[in-house]
Amino acid sequence: MLAYLVRRIVFGAAVLVGTSVITFAIAFVVPADPAVAMAGAKADPQTLASIRSEMGLDQPLYVQYARYFDRAIHGDLGRSYIRRESVTRLIADRFPATAVLAGAAMALSVMLGIAMGAIAAAYRGRAADNILLVISLALVSIPVFWLGTMLLIAVAATIRSFPLGGYSGATSLVLPTLTLALGSAGYYSRVLHTSLCDAFDQDYVRTARGKGLSRVRVMLKHAMANALLPLVTLAGLDLAGLLSGVVLTETVFNWPGIGRLAAEAIFNLDIPVIMGTVLFSALLIVVVNLLVDLLYAWLDPRIRLAETG
Incomplete structure (x- = not known):
């Protein structure tokens, strides 16, 4: 290892x-x-x-x-041409807002994805499975910027006091979190559904069912552990992208994160900020991928045996 x-x-x-x-x-x-x-x-x-x-x-x-x-x-990414500030300081100041949004979106997308995928697999071939399939495909197909804009319009027309942009507390986190989480949740649900259906056809699941265990218990105790492995990899990659700053979502909701910082730098041709955000994003992706690989090896003992053998 x-x-x-x-x-x-x-x-x-x-x-x-x-x-x-x-x-x-x-x-x-x-x-x-x-x-x-x-x-x-x-x-x-x-x-x-x-x-x-x-x-x-x-x-x-x-x-x-x-x-x-x-x-x-040495941690010095230069100085912004436009803001006349350290790029490292600008990224450090914007990262907490991006981290909060990324964590909330990832938690919601994983919970929704697991719930939808597990329900669809439990009712494989039935009406619930087909309905959730249509819903998940629709969520995956919706462009993020369009979904964010539609949520803004819908909320502005119905709830006048609801914050529509900026970072002013937990309430302002709702719309951008939904925008980021729904599409990923649909994708995660299809991946988990496929993995669970494959697991249900394995011999160890048939053995557990033959011992009289309920379908729900077999799924949660036996099939889910293996079915979650692909989801861990996908979630890790998505988390790295979210932490790097989601440009469109942060721009639509005026969210003061790294993505909006990068968008402003591109618009103003602020080269040091562009280079700094790209390099910082690459660092996050490398670190998160390493952590995901280690988690994957911990979840699946066969990977550890392959590495040590």
Whole structure:
């Protein structure tokens, strides 16, 4: 297991280095002059040249990347051209709001997905299964930005005092959480339904049923443990994406998270913030994937045997 962990850490570090190279290269393709962004479009050539020299933009690209990489591994992601603030501080200030939204959306989506998938599998081939299939497919098919907009319109027309944007407490968390959770819940329910149906056809489930155990007890005690394994992987990947900031949802609901920060940076061509949010997102994905792999190995002993053998 230790060798497996070391390999995963090395692979994750390689992914982060590759991400930093790609984002740094893209920054020079974008038609934006950092000196102009900082000094303004009417700045004289001498001022622009002085800023470029101070920022090291007049040096070769490999030297600029080496300086950027050295700062990044020490936690310094540069300064925003527009806000004139540390990118690391901006991300740290926005991350709590994103983490709250991600945690709430993930908890709701997993609970709904497990409930819908378990009920559909318990009534396989019956009306309840077919109805839940249609509902889950509809939830998966709805675009997130459209769902968020429709929820805003519906709530604005019916509940005038309900908060429609911003982060002002638990009530303001309801709409963005629903927007993010419903689509994932539909997907999770179909995955769990398929896994449970496969488990019901296995010999160990037939043996448990032959001993006189009820269908519900067999599902919860025997089939569910194996059926949840694919769901753990999917939920881990989705959690990494949520923690990285969901751009559309945070923009629609004016949520002060990393996704909205990235959207504003893209709109303003704030290159350091764009690079910082992308690199931070990659770090979160690598860390969460590593944790999911370890959890997967803990849930399924066969994986541990395969790694150690």
